[in-house]
Amino acid sequence: MDHSDQILRGASEVFTKAELKAILASEKKLRIYYGVDPSGSQIHLGHAVVLSKLQILQQLGHKIIFLVGDFTGMIGDPTDRNAVRQPLTRRQVLENAKTYKKQVSKFLSFEGKNKAEIRFNSEWNDRLTFKDIIELSGKFTVQQFLERDMFEKRMNEGKPISLHEFLYPLIQGYDAVELDADMQVGGTDQTFNMLQGRYLMKALKNKAQTVITYQLLEGSDGRKMSKSFNNVINIEDEPNEMFGKTMSISDELIKQYFVLATWVPLEKIEEIIRLPNPRDQKLILAEEITKLYHGEKKAVSARQAFINQFSKGELPSKIPTQRISQGTYKLSVLLFEAGLVASKSEARRVIEQRGVRVNGVVAETDADLVKAKEGVLLQVGKRKFIRLI
Numbered sequence: 001m002d003h004s005d006q007i008l009r010g011a012s013e014v015f016t017k018a019e020l021k022a023i024l025a026s027e028k029k030l031r032i033y034y035g036v037d038p039s040g041s042q043i044h045l046g047h048a049v050v051l052s053k054l055q056i057l058q059q060l061g062h063k064i065i066f067l068v069g070d071f072t073g074m075i076g077d078p079t080d081r082n083a084v085r086q087p088l089t090r091r092q093v094l095e096n097a098k099t100y101k102k103q104v105s106k107f108l109s110f111e112g113k114n115k116a117e118i119r120f121n122s123e124w125n126d127r128l129t130f131k132d133i134i135e136l137s138g139k140f141t142v143q144q145f146l147e148r149d150m151f152e153k154r155m156n157e158g159k160p161i162s163l164h165e166f167l168y169p170l171i172q173g174y175d176a177v178e179l180d181a182d183m184q185v186g187g188t189d190q191t192f193n194m195l196q197g198r199y200l201m202k203a204l205k206n207k208a209q210t211v212i213t214y215q216l217l218e219g220s221d222g223r224k225m226s227k228s229f230n231n232v233i234n235i236e237d238e239p240n241e242m243f244g245k246t247m248s249i250s251d252e253l254i255k256q257y258f259v260l261a262t263w264v265p266l267e268k269i270e271e272i273i274r275l276p277n278p279r280d281q282k283l284i285l286a287e288e289i290t291k292l293y294h295g296e297k298k299a300v301s302a303r304q305a306f307i308n309q310f311s312k313g314e315l316p317s318k319i320p321t322q323r324i325s326q327g328t329y330k331l332s333v334l335l336f337e338a339g340l341v342a343s344k345s346e347a348r349r350v351i352e353q354r355g356v357r358v359n360g361v362v363a364e365t366d367a368d369l370v371k372a373k374e375g376v377l378l379q380v381g382k383r384k385f386i387r388l389i
Helices: 003-008 017-025 045-059 090-097 100-104 130-137 142-146 149-156 163-179 188-205 239-247 251-261 266-272 278-294 296-311 331-337 344-352
Strands: 011-015 031-036 063-068 117-120 183-187 210-214 327-330 356-358 369-372 377-380 384-388
Touching: 003 011, 003 017, 003 045, 011 017, 011 188, 017 210, 031 045, 031 163, 045 063, 045 183, 045 210, 045 251, 063 100, 063 163, 100 117, 130 163, 142 149, 142 163, 163 188, 183 188, 188 210, 239 278, 239 296, 251 266, 251 278, 266 278, 278 296, 327 331, 331 344, 331 356, 331 377, 344 356
Parallel strands: 031 063, 031 183, 063 117, 183 210
Antiparallel strands: 011 210, 327 369, 356 377, 377 384
C-alpha cells in the first residue's frame, strides 16, 4: 500500500482530489490540523481513524497540529444534535484535555525536528472582539447555515435554534485562518464546519485549504463512536477490556472496523469476512486492534483470556474489589454503590434484561435484597466484575 492509499483509506470526501494529488506529488511541506472537541478525557478508536493518517503525514515530513477546541467546547457544537447542546465550563474543558498529549503520542511525535504541536483555539478566540465577530459574520449568509440538515430538521419540528449555534461553525472555521493551514482532516460529522474553514481561507487569505473527511467509526450502540454517547473503545483501555469491547460490536460492523481501525490489507479483510462464523472474524479483529495499542504478546494473552472466560465459563484471573458498608441493599442500589453502573435507572434496566449476576446466579428482579458482605461477587454483562470487601 503506497502513502496515498494509506492516507485515503476510510476517506469519505476530499475537497478537492485534484488539490490533494498535486500537493502529495510536490515536495511542499504542509501545515495540517485536526481539531478535537474536549467533551471527554479519553482518545478513542474514532479519533484513531484520523490520527493514524496524521501519523503517516508526519512521517512524510508535514507539520501536524493537534488542535484542542477548548474555546469552541464552551460554545457547544450543534453537530448531530436535535436539541441545544449544553456547553462545557472552561474548567471541565481543561480537565478533559489534560492527558491528550500522552494519548496522542501513540500516533504523533512531539519531539525532534518535525515535532507535532498541541494548540488550543482559545489562544486566538479569547482575543476576538465583538467587532471582529461581526466582521467575520459578514463573510457568511444565513442561507449557508440553514443548509445544515440538523437545523432544517429542528425548524420543521418547531424546535429552537440558538444564535450561538450559528456562530459555532464560523468560529471553528476561523481556526484554519489562525493556523494558516494547508489541510484539515476530520470525521464526516464535521464536514460542514471544516468547509467553513476552507471558505474563510479563500475569503481572507486567497488560499486553497484541502479538506479530507473520514468515515465515522460506529460505537457499540450503532451510533457514531462518541464520548457523549458513552459507546467508545478507548485507546488506553486495558488489553482485556479492549479485546472484550471489540468482541461486543454487532456483526454488521466487522468489516467497517477492519477497514477503519486496523491496517489489515483490504484483500485480506475480504478473506476474513468470508469465514462462516462471525465470532471467528471478530476474534481476528479484536486481536488486531489490541495488538496496535498493546503489542502482539498482550493481544494474544487477551484473546486467550477471552476464550477462557466466555467459552469455558471461567472467571477473569483478576477481579477488582470494592469496599462497601455492610448491610442489606436493594440490588439496583448495590450495583450503583459498587460502581458497576452509572445510575440506578441503568441498574434497573440491566436487571430487567437479565444482565446481572450475584455470586454467579442471574438476578430475576430489582426487588432482590442483597446482603453486602465479604466476598460477594457482582457481575454486570459479560465484562464487569466486582468483589465486595
